Amino acid sequence: MNRRLFIRTSSLAGVALTTLSLDAAATATGPVASVNPTSPAADSFELQEATIAELQEMMRSGKHSARSLTKLYLKRIEDIDQKGPRLNSVIELNPDALAIADTLDKERKAGKLRGPLHGIPVLIKDNIDTGDQMQTTAGSLALAGHKAKQDAFIVKKLREAGAVLLGKTNLSEWANFRSTRSTSGWSSRGGQTKNPYILDRTPSGSSAGSGAAASASLCAVAIGTETDGSIVSPASCSGLVGVKPTVGLLSRSGIIPISATQDTAGPMARTVRDAALLLGALTGVDPADAATQASTGKAQSDYTRFLDAGALKGKRLGVEKSHLKGASEGIALLQQALELLKAQGATVVEVEVDKQVDELGDAEYDVLLYEFKDGVNKYLAGAGAGVKNLQEVIDFNTRNKPKAMPFFQQETLERSQKLEGLSAPKYQEAVRKSRDGGRKILDTVLRDNKLDAIIAITTSPARCIDLINGDGGGGPGFSSPAAVAGYPHITVPMGLAHGLPVGLSFVGGAYGEGPLLGLAYAYEQASKKRVAPQFQGPFVG
Numbered sequence: 127m128n129r130r131l132f133i134r135t136s137s138l139a140g141v142a143l144t145t146l147s148l149d150a151a152a153t154a155t156g157p158v159a160s161v162n163p164t165s166p167a168a169d170s171f172e173l174q175e176a177t178i179a180e181l182q183e184m185m186r187s188g189k190h191s192a193r194s195l196t197k198l199y200l201k202r203i204e205d206i207d208q209k210g211p212r213l214n215s216v217i218e219l220n221p222d223a224l225a226i227a228d229t230l231d232k233e234r235k236a237g238k239l240r241g242p243l244h245g246i247p248v249l250i251k252d253n254i255d256t257g258d259q260m261q262t263t264a265g266s267l268a269l270a271g272h273k274a275k276q277d278a279f280i281v282k283k284l285r286e287a288g289a290v291l292l293g294k295t296n297l298s299e300w301a302n303f304r305s306t307r308s309t310s311g312w313s314s315r316g317g318q319t320k321n322p323y324i325l326d327r328t329p330s331g332s333s334a335g336s337g338a339a340a341s342a343s344l345c346a347v348a349i350g351t352e353t354d355g356s357i358v359s360p361a362s363c364s365g366l367v368g369v370k371p372t373v374g375l376l377s378r379s380g381i382i383p384i385s386a387t388q389d390t391a392g393p394m395a396r397t398v399r400d401a402a403l404l405l406g407a408l409t410g411v412d413p414a415d416a417a418t419q420a421s422t423g424k425a426q427s428d429y430t431r432f433l434d435a436g437a438l439k440g441k442r443l444g445v446e447k448s449h450l451k452g453a454s455e456g457i458a459l460l461q462q463a464l465e466l467l468k469a470q471g472a473t474v475v476e477v478e479v480d481k482q483v484d485e486l487g488d489a490e491y492d493v494l495l496y497e498f499k500d501g502v503n504k505y506l507a508g509a510g511a512g513v514k515n516l517q518e519v520i521d522f523n524t525r526n527k528p529k530a531m532p533f534f535q536q537e538t539l540e541r542s543q544k545l546e547g548l549s550a551p552k553y554q555e556a557v558r559k560s561r562d563g564g565r566k567i568l569d570t571v572l573r574d575n576k577l578d579a580i581i582a583i584t585t586s587p588a589r590c591i592d593l594i595n596g597d598g599g600g601g602p603g604f605s606s607p608a609a610v611a612g613y614p615h616i617t618v619p620m621g622l623a624h625g626l627p628v629g630l631s632f633v634g635g636a637y638g639e640g641p642l643l644g645l646a647y648a649y650e651q652a653s654k655k656r657v658a659p660q661f662q663g664p665f666v667g
Contacts (some may be wrong), residue, residue, distance in 0.1 A: 169343075169658060169660070171198075171202055171343060172198060173195070173198055173199065173202070173343060174343050174658060175343060175396060175658055176343070176346065177346075177396070177397055177399065177400055178242055178243070178246055178346055178347065178399075178400045178403055179242075179399070181195060181245075181246055181346055182242065182244075182245075182246075185234065185244075185245055191227070191231045191234075191245070192226075192227035192228075192230045192231045192234070192244075192245030192246075192247075192290055193224060193227040193228055193231055195227070195245065195246075195247055195290075196223050196224055196226075196227040196247050196290050196292065197224070199247045199292055199344060199345055199346075200219065200223065200292070202342075202343060202344050203216050203219070203292075203293075203339075203344050206342055206344060206661070207339070207342075207344060210661070211320065211322070211325055211661035212320070213319060213320050213322055213325075213338050213339070213342055213344075213661075214296060214316065214317055214318060214319050214320060214335075215295055215296055215319045215320075215329070215334070215335040215336075215338040215339040215342070215344065216249065216292075216293050216294070216295055216296065216335065216339060216344065217252045217263075217265065217293075217294050217295060217296040217297075217313075217315065217316040217335060218252065218260050218261060218293050218294045219292065219293040220256075220258065220259070220260055220291050220292055220293045220294075221259050221260075222258055222259060222291075223247070223290055223291065223292050223293070226290050226291065227245065227247075227290050230244060230245045230288055230290065231245065233288075239288070240286065240287055240288035241287050241288060241407070242287075242403050242407075243284070243287040243288050243289045243403065243404070243407050244287070244288030245288060245290060246288070246289050246290065246346045246347070247289075247290045247292045247345050247346050248284060248289045248290065248291060248292060248345055248346060248347055248348065248349065248404075249292050249293055249294065249295050249335075249336060249339050249340070249344065249345040249348045249349070250281065250284075250291065250294055250295065250336070250348065250349040251294065251295050251297055251333055251335065251336050251348075251349060251350050251351055251391075252264065252265055252294040252295060252296065252297055252315075252316070252335070253265075253297060253301060253351060253381055253382040254278050254280070254281060254294075254349065254351070254380065254381050254382075254391065255274035255276065255277060255278040255281065255380035255381065256274060256277055256278070256281050256291065256294075257274055257275060257276040257277045257281075258273075258277075258291075259273070260273070260291075260293065260294055261273055261294075262274045262294075262382065263315050264297065264299065264300050264301060264313075264382045265296060265297050265298070265299040265300070265313025265314065265315050265316050266299050266300060266313065266314060266315060266519070266530075267314045267315050267522070267523075267526060267529060267530050268511075268512070268513050268518075268519045268522040268523060268530065269315075269511045269512075269513065269519075270315055271511075271512065272509060272510060272511035272512070273510065274380065274509065274510075275509075275510065276380070277380065278377070278379060278380025278381055279377035279379045279380055279410070279412040279414065279415065280349070280376055280377055280380075280381075280391055280408045281380065283407055283408050283409075283410055284349075284407065284408070287407040289407070292344075292345055294335075295333070295334075295335030295336045295338075295339050295348060296311065296313055296316035296317070296319045296334065296335035297311075297313060297316070297331070297332045297333060297334060297335055297336075298310050298311055298312060298313065298331035298332035298334060298356075299312065299313035299314055299315075300382075300384075300539070301331075301332040301351065301353060301356060301382070301384055302331040302332040302356065303353075303384050303494065303498060303538055303539075304534070304536050304538055304539055305534040305535050305536055305537055305538055305596070306537060306538060306596075307534040307535070307595070307596035307597075308331075308534050308596055308597060309328075309533065309534065309591065309592065309593050309596050309597060310328050310329065310330050310331030310332065310334055310360075310597050311328060311329040311330070311331055311332075311334030311335070311338075311591070312533070312593065314529060314530045314531070314532075316335070318591060318593070319334040319335050319338050320338065320591070321338065321363060321364065321588050321626075321659075322338050322341050322342040322364060322659035322661055323341075323364070323365065323588070323622075323625060323626055323627060323659045323660070323661075323662065324588070324625060324626060324662045324663070324664065324665070325661060325662065325663060325664070326590055326591055326663075326664045327363075327587075327588035327589065327590060327591065327626060328363065328588045328589055328590070328591050328597070329360055329363060329364060329588070330355075330359040330360040330362070330363040330364075330585065330588060331355075331356060331359065331360065331597070332351075332356040332360075333348075333350025333351060333352070333356050333357055333360045333361075333394065334360050336348035336349060336350040336360070336394050337350065337360030337361055337363065337364035337366055337368075337394055338360075338364055340364070340366055340394045340395060340396065341364035341365055341366055341396070341658075341659055342659055342661075343396075343658070346400070347393060347394065347395040347396075347400050347401070347403075347404050348393075348394045348395070349391055349392070349393060349394065349404070349408075350368070350391070350392060350394050351381060351389065351390065351391045351392070352370045352388075352389070352390055352391075352392060352605075352609070353384045353385050353388045353389050353494065353609065354388060354490070354605050354606055354609035354610070355585070355603065355605030355606070355609065357369070357370045357392045357394060358370050358584050358585075358605055358615055358616075358617040358629065358631065359584065359585045359603065359605060360394070361394050361584070361617050361629060362584035362585045362617050362627065362628060362629030363585065363587075363588040363626070363627060364627060364659070365619045365622075365627035365629075365656055365657060365658075365659065366394050366395060366396060366617075366619070366629075366656075367393075367394070367395050367396065367397060367398050367400075367401045367616070367617065367618050367619070367646065367650070368392065368393070368394050368401070368616070368617045368629070369392045369393045369394075369401050369405055369614070369615075369616050369639070369643075370390060370392050370605075370608060370609070370614065370615040370616070371390050371391075371392050371405065371614055371639055372390075372421075372612060372613060372614050372636050372637050372638075372639065373387070373388060373389070373390050373417060373612035374390075374415075374417035374418050374419075374420045374421050374612070375390070375409060375418075375421050375424075375425055375614075375637065375639065376390055376391050376392065376408050376409060376418075377410065377412035377414070377415040377418050378390065378391070378415050378417070379412055379414035379415045380414075382502070382505055383497070383498070383501030383502060383505060384494055384497065384498050384501065385493060385494045385497040385498065385501070386417070386497050386500075386501060387493055387497060387557060387560075387561050387612065388490075388493070388494070388561075388609055388610065388612060390612075391408065392405070393405050393408075396656060397650070397656070398433065398616075398618065398643060398646050398647040398650045399430060399433060399647070401616075401643070402429035402430045402432070402433060402643050402647075403429075403430060405429050405639065405643075406426055406427050406428050406429045406430070407427075409421065409425035409426065409427065410425070411425075421637065424637040425637075426639075426640055429639060429640055429643050431640075432640040432641060432643050432644040432647075433643060433644060433647040434644050434647065434648065435647070435648055435651045435652070436470075436471075436648065437641075437644035437645055437647065437648040438467060438470035438471055438472040438645060438648040438649065438652075439470065439471030439472070440471055440472075441471070441472045441473070441578040441579070441645060442472070442473045442475070442575070442576055442577050442578055443467060443472050443473070443474050443475075443577060443578060443579055443580070443581050443645075444474075444475055444476070444477035444479075444571060444572075444575050444577045444579075444580045444581070445460075445464060445474055445475070445476055445477065445580075445581050445582065446477065446478070446479055446480055446580065446581070446582035446583075446602075446604060447476040447477065447478050448478070448480050448481065448602065449480075449582050449583045449602045449604070450476070452601065452602065453601070454583065454586045454601035454602050455586065455587050455601075455623035455624060455626075455628070456583040456585075456586050456587065456601065456602065456620070456623060456628040457583070457602075458623075459583075459620045459621040459623060459628050459630075460582075460583050460620065460630070462620075462621065463581075463620050463621075463630050463649070463653070466649070466652055466653055467581075467649065469652075470648060470649070470652050474581075475575060475577075477571050477575055477577070477580060478571075479567060479568070479571055479580060479582075479604075479607050480582075480602075480604070480606075480607070482567045482571075483564060483567060483606050483607050483610065486559055486560055486563050486564065486610065487559075489555075489556045489557075489559035489560035489563070490556075490560040490564075490606070490609075490610050492552065492553065492556035492560075493553070493556045493557055493560050493561070495538075495541055495542045495545055496542070496545050496546075496547075496548060496550065496552075496553040496556070497548070498516075498542045499516050499542040499543060499545055500547065500548050502515075502516050502519070503515045503516055506518075506519075516539060516542065516543050517543055519539065520536060520539050520540060520543060523536050523539075533593045533594065533596075534596055560610045561610060561611065561612060563610070564606075564607060564609075564610030564611035564612075565611040565612070565613070565636075567607065567611070568580070568607055568608070568611050568613055568633070568635070569635065572634070572635055578634070578641065578645065579632045579633060579634045579638075579641075579642060579645055580607075580631075580632075580633045580634070581630060581631060581632055581633075582602070582604035582630075582631045582633070583601075583602045583603070583604060583620075583628060583629075583630070583631070584603065584604055584605070584617040584620075584628070584629035584630065584631045585601075585602075585603040585604075585605070585628075585629070586601030586602060586603065586628070587623045587624065587626035587627070587628055588626050588627075604631045604633070607633060608633045611636075612636070613633065613634065613635060613636055613638075614633070614634055614635075614636075614637070614638055614639045614642055615631060615632070615633050616631070616632045616633075616639075616642050616643065616646045617629035617630065617631050617632075618630050618632070618646045618649055618650050618653075618655075619650075619653075619655040619656045619657075620653070620655055621653075621655045622655075622657060624665070625662060627657070630649065632645050632646050632649075
């Protein structure tokens with residue numbers, strides 16, 4: 127398998143092969159999805175689609191407290207995630223959630239408010255450490271029972287901001303870096319997460335649980351992590367706003383790693399404003415993550431100041447030209463988006479980015495293979511897990527194959543284990559070619575075309591979950607350019623194709639999150655394309 131294809135469609139972007147394609151399912155009147163008999167046609171959940179501002183007003187007015195909001199979301203998880211459609215997006219609930227909410231309610235009653243996240247229930251991905259009763263496993267049975275000694279830096283920031291940690295979300299095991307035939311949203315510990323729009327469709331990887339949960343209103347907002355596509359792809363497939371920040375804007379300490387060069391956490395939310403609020407709460411220089419030093423003077427504590435409904439006026443956007451042709455169901459949505467962007471005062475020109483990034487070849491995959499072994503060994507050496515290094519993870523999976531590897535193997539782990547350390551010349555050359563080459567490509571395209579951002583289809587509509595064959599190709603996607611460069615990438619709902627969401631990507635230069643959020647917000651406000659999921663059954667002719 128071509129390693130660039132693996133990165134885009136299997137390891138991290140995660141659109142699965144379909145056993146019945148959308149085209150094949152189409153009839154003269156078009157395909158339809160059967161209604162799930164366990165869910166109402168119109169969702170009556172009291173907090174359905176509630177924004178952070180709306181939740182704050184509920185608490186300010188006395189209609190709700192942090193405790194009552196937390197109880198409502200916990201009941202929602204029981205009804206939607208554990209019963210009913212059984213999304214299977216939450217891998218573990220926080221037994222301390224109500225106690226946290228009670229403390230925050232006492233603070234509110236005493237006149238102490240920590241900020242816009244005070245009392246707001248949040249879900250986080252199960253590769254992020256919490257120094258509490260919850261496990262941190264990356265979805266792997268090899269790490270089952272592991273409880274971190276302390277919070278990850280971004281979790282400390284969440285607690286300081288007054289968020290209520292509801293629990294942790296399922297993910298593609300090892301953030302989808304275990305096998306070239308893996309299935310997005312499946313882990314040996316958590317099982318398979320479903321797409322809340324059409325239940326047999328992939329939620330995409332690897333922040334599958336965070337995407338499905340936030341979309342289905344199982345929480346106010348969620349946190350995912352990305353190496354290449356793992357925030358923006360599931361956000362696109364679940365009709366969310368996803369923010370993949372500049373590498374170094376948010377600390378990675380206390381997060382089970384893949385790549386020090388490309389890893390970052392980021393917000394997943396139903397609105398741009400909520401994503402901006404969460405992003406600002408997570409920033410900060412962390413002595414344990416040297417990459418955050420570069421964010422000094424560039425990070426913002428409040429990104430909502432960039433949100434302007436008129437932000438597109440006078441802006442110049444470059445659209446990825448390869449996304450303007452082909453058979454993808456997302457192309458018609460992109461064409462509609464382009465007309466709206468122009469109507470809002472933006473100038474749109476065609477640019478070519480994907481082809482240039484493709485020419486970087488296997489360098490990105492090589493970087494990930496080398497850095498995964500180094501990062502995981504360092505993480506496990508300081509953790510209290512039953513396995514202490516990558517080789518012990520491989521050995522555990524081999525001994526427990528029926529449970530740990532029932533559908534696909536671990537050849538990616540094994541290949542990483544065989545590599546030398548980060549002093550290897552091949553690794554050094556791969557970093558120069560991938561990261562430095564990716565930055566040069568984006569910087570040049572942005573500069574030479576005088577662009578404020580590059581836009582594209584985030585990823586095609588979700589394909590069918592296929593545990594036997596794993597993830598495969600499925601049309602255009604745009605995660606890799608920003609991923610290899612370590613630059614910011616924001617996706618916003620662009621509409622539905624056959625009932626499945628498709629996102630519009632905004633990519634910009636390093637630490638350009640603020641202006642990008644402004645553009646994304648202006649598009650969101652003009653388009654209003656977010657549609658709540660209805661937990662539909664499979665397509666029928």
